Amino acid sequence: MNGLELTVVGAGTILPNPGLAPACHLLRVGDATYIFDLGPGSLQRLAASGVDYKSIDLLFISHLHPDHVLDIVTLLQANNATPGWERTRPLRLVGCYGLESFVERLLTVFRDAVPESYLLEFVELAVGRHQIEGVLVEVALTGHTSNSLAFRLETAAGIFVYGGDAADIPAMVDIARGADLFLCECSFLAPFETDDHLTALSAARIAQSAGVRHLILTHTYPDTDHALAAAQAATEFKGRLTLAIDGTVVTC
Numbered sequence: 001m002n003g004l005e006l007t008v009v010g011a012g013t014i015l016p017n018p019g020l021a022p023a024c025h026l027l028r029v030g031d032a033t034y035i036f037d038l039g040p041g042s043l044q045r046l047a048a049s050g051v052d053y054k055s056i057d058l059l060f061i062s063h064l065h066p067d068h069v070l071d072i073v074t075l076l077q078a079n080n081a082t083p084g085w086e087r088t089r090p091l092r093l094v095g096c097y098g099l100e101s102f103v104e105r106l107l108t109v110f111r112d113a114v115p116e117s118y119l120l121e122f123v124e125l126a127v128g129r130h131q132i133e134g135v136l137v138e139v140a141l142t143g144h145t146s147n148s149l150a151f152r153l154e155t156a157a158g159i160f161v162y163g164g165d166a167a168d169i170p171a172m173v174d175i176a177r178g179a180d181l182f183l184c185e186c187s188f189l190a191p192f193e194t195d196d197h198l199t200a201l202s203a204a205r206i207a208q209s210a211g212v213r214h215l216i217l218t219h220t221y222p223d224t225d226h227a228l229a230a231a232q233a234a235t236e237f238k239g240r241l242t243l244a245i246d247g248t249v250v251t252c
Contacts, residue, residue, distance in 0.1 A: 004029055004158045005251045006181055008218055008244040009045045010037075013187070014067035017222040019245045021045060022067035025162060025183060025218070029155045032135075036060045036151065036162045036183075040070040043078065045246065053078050054085065058133060061095030062164030063148035064102050073106055076113035076120070090119040094132055096147040097124050125149065140175040143167030144196050150175045158252055161212075165219065167195060168202040176210035180252045186217035186243075189224055190232055200229040204236035214240040216250055 005028040012020025022039025100122035138152040144165035158180035187197035207215040226243045
């Protein structure tokens with residue numbers, strides 16, 4: 001594979017809904033694999049996408065709400081509890097401020113998940129541009145919570161942006177500028193009003209203003225009709241548009 005391949009592992013929210021599981025997203029760039037968020041049940045769905053939990057060395061975490069992080073504990077315990085296998089490679093968690101102290105608090109409760117044979121490393125990113133394992137990663141605050149991040153990966157194969165959960169703010173246009181793939185939340189239909197999530201219209205306006213090539217809408221609540229969301233978004237965004245469900249795969 002020479003381009004970007006995105007698998008939407010979990011396209012929903014914390015609310016149970018068939019085909020719309022909590023947030024998890026898999027990006028493949030050549031031989032490299034990047035995972036964004038790890039909501040409940042993500043490890044099982046990643047396995048269905050061909051990702052062995054034992055191979056996971058790097059996780060990007062956008063923010064600390066349960067639908068984006070609960071399977072971190074599952075992964076850590078699995079690393080300790082696999083018969084005949086011992087993890088020795090470090091596991092690196094990259095994300096928002098407060099990530100390290102949050103996981104440490106979790107591990108005071110889930111003692112069986114405390115790493116036994118490997119290092120757990122944390123990288124909390126400030127707004128701006130960083131080199132993460134040889135890849136240029138830019139982050140911005142999204143306005144969803146005080147520390148929620150969007151991630152922009154600039155690779156030789158193209159530009160991928162994951163907006164996480166977000167508000168309708170100018171920083172989202174900037175982080176998404178010229179993206180080949182823009183994975184953006186679409187929690188609700190317009191004219192539902194919220195100051196910490198996006199609607200189909202606001203997500204589409206951000207993508208259009210940013211000059212995005214392909215907009216993939218994810219994180220839809222159960223009552224958000226996908227056909228209507230697509231119709232609303234298409235009134236504002238003139239590029240390629242996909243409404244994601246669990247297992248959606250897009251490439252560029």
